[in-house]
Amino acid sequence: MQLPNELTILFQPIVMIHQQTILGYEAFIRGPANSPYINPQLLFEQAQHQGREAVIDLEIYCHLQVIKQFVSLELPGKLFLNSTLFHHNPLYHYTAADIVDIAAGSGLHREKLVVELKVNGDFNASDTEHQIALCHQSGIQLSLYQQAYIDKLTAYQGEMPDYIKFNRHLINDIAASPERQQLLQQSITHWEVQGAPLIAEGVESRDDFRYIANSGIAAAQGYYFSRPSASPPRALKLELFCTSEVEINRSQATLLNETVAILSTPTPSVPPDTLLNEVEQLFRHHQTLQSIPVVTDTGQPLGLVRRQHLYSLFALQYGRSLYAKNRVTTLIDEDTVTLDAHTPITEASSKITAVMQQQVESDFIITERGRYLGIGKVIELLRRITELQVRNAHYANPLTLLPGNVPIYEHFEGCVRDGMTFVVAYCDLDHFKPFNDIYGYSQGDGVIRKVAEILLEHSGSATDFVGHVGGDDFIIIFRSIDWKRRCHKILERFAASVAEFYASDDYQRGGFYAKSRQGEMTFYHLLSLSIGAVEINPHPEMTHHDISTLTTEAKKGAKAIAGNSLYVRTYTKAS
Structure with missing residues (x-):
């Protein structure tokens, strides 16, 4: 043939x-x-x-x-x-x-x-x-x-x-x-x-x-x-x-974009045809090593050989004489975790704990474009996550547990450094103050928490960032390409949830009467959500102050539209 x-x-x-x-x-x-x-x-x-x-x-x-x-x-x-x-x-x-x-x-x-x-x-x-x-x-x-x-x-x-x-x-x-x-x-x-x-x-x-x-x-x-x-x-x-409509770890949402690359430590590796007695000599020469990666000549890691496993094997009766000439691939740990250097810290944590659980002293492999880069230690990963959690808890909003202004600004700056187009959506409630005055702060807090839930539900957990500026103001930083669809879904979802916060008469009437700041009886419509979105093509000189100014202007454009609304503008350096 x-x-x-x-x-x-x-x-x-x-x-x-x-x-x-x-x-x-x-x-x-x-x-x-x-x-x-x-x-x-x-x-x-x-x-x-x-x-x-x-x-x-x-x-x-x-x-x-x-x-x-x-x-x-x-x-x-x-x-x-x-x-x-x-x-x-x-x-x-x-x-x-x-x-x-x-x-x-x-x-x-x-x-x-x-x-x-x-x-x-x-x-x-x-x-x-x-x-x-x-x-x-x-x-x-x-x-x-x-x-x-x-x-x-x-x-x-x-x-x-x-x-x-x-x-x-x-x-x-x-x-x-x-x-x-x-x-x-x-x-x-x-x-x-x-x-x-x-x-x-x-x-x-x-x-x-x-x-x-x-x-x-x-x-x-x-x-x-x-x-x-x-x-x-x-x-x-x-x-x-995600196996549910809302599967968001809120503490994870506050941990920014730090990756496992910072944990990588260059470590000597061995090829697949290395004998176990040669691996032992390497462990003897490097007393602090707990694991040695097995890497092909093209740079692809096959897994780790762990010091404890090797010495346990050699400690068996006749273990050394039986296994010393075996190839290293016979002792590769099948549970070795391999992560790309660009994996976010929080994502790395979920992957590693799912496999390694109690093995806090263990190592994992870090790669760059599929090639071996270095070794990371689980205990260092957990320590770094703890540091980030403590740091970000200081800046998180206590009501929603979402990142506050400092993490928001840092995320702005990270997006600018990346140099890729992103979208910032400023979300603000309409008629919230009179609602708070009439229905009370507890009910008002319930509305704020509901908004946070909806924003998290309709933002991409792996791509987008949700922050709480304060009060009834929120920020979403979109990397999702379908961000407009997500914004419309947010507006639809909020409109459908408003009824649960009102007395039935007020909801059927479409609002309530209350005194304005000037002391006059005024009709206030039902709560609605305004989203002002700016599509940003960043330049290196852009600061978080520049982005805040652009999003504030977009929010004003959305507030000028009655009811649940989305206002969009595009920013480039020339504009």
Whole structure:
């Protein structure tokens, strides 16, 4: 068979749900464009018509191209590689060891590989166990892709795969299917006992993600996170991981934008083929090191080897003589957390505590564009968070616990330093003083808290910043591209919530009568919210005073419009 000279290679992220990190990427191929073989299934069917050798040649060619592209993109995590050969015919002379050789020749270490085998109607337990064993002997992981044959796979009692993947026909729209929910839960219960991590493929909506996130499944994959792409995302927005309409940690909202880069300490690393006795010598030479990263020659970290684990192994009877010549990859900590240097401190805290919990003395890996940068210490991260919490509590508004003026100004200045366009929305209540005078300060405080709740609910938790200037004045700093839609949602939500703060007669009347500051009886309309927004293209000389002046003017424009209103203006240096 003539091999196609134009393959399109796509990658789709597989996401660890509770760690909020990317586990790896599944690779997909598309045949030559504008040809009947753009569908890879047709491409392989044609190869099958030409015989076993044609299928093998095509499989090897596709694997080679996928691995080269994965290495070229420097993607984090593991590569999930589909295989059509192992399961269908164990006699084919293309084995897991051959895949390892192809990967090594392209600069990808075997620890980064996961071979994915599909469980079809012709499922054979003995064959499957044999393939799992071959993969493990070659030092690569294996994922069983569970299609419609759940009963066959749950009856399997052989050597365990490294992952079990549920296919999209079971997962897609599962939030609306009690029958499939029951089927899935039975399967989850079975595999939890076996200890195999579970992956849900076909998560395409927030409702499905909510269900999966609460089901005990460890990882997810689907259009909800990202479609297969030639340039897949290296990280995902935190708001994708929210499992309720309002999932905001208010203390987190006050911690500004400090990243884990400040915690990075350069630490000597070792390549994957290093022997354990060589690692021990390194620990002896560096007495303060608690962990040593294992890093490939392309700079990709595979994990950490911890001093305690190594010395515990060597302390066993005959431990040193048995294990000293083993490769360092046999002792990599599977719970190693790897974070990009640009990860915010608060995001790092949630990811690390979800995995490491009580291991406050442990280390984690910090990377820059997927390459090893240094080591961070959990205890230093926790210490820094405590310092920031104490500092920001001093400036937080006591009623809403939102950041006050000092953090707001610092956030302004950080946005200017970034040099990217951002939007500042000044939010102010209309008719709030007479409402406070008539209904009392306790009811007024309730309104203020409601506004804070609504602003948090409709701002992007991973992208936007909400601050409380004081009284009934709030600031939102938007990085979300759909900020106008969010503002309109805020206005709609506030208008719908006003009734709960009024006596029924006043609400039905549309307001109340009260004396004005001049002593005259005046009709005051229901509370409404004015939002004055400024889209800012910053210049380096811009200060927080400049931004405050612009937003105050925008607020005046919004206040001039009756009722719940949004007033927008754009600022550039020339204007």
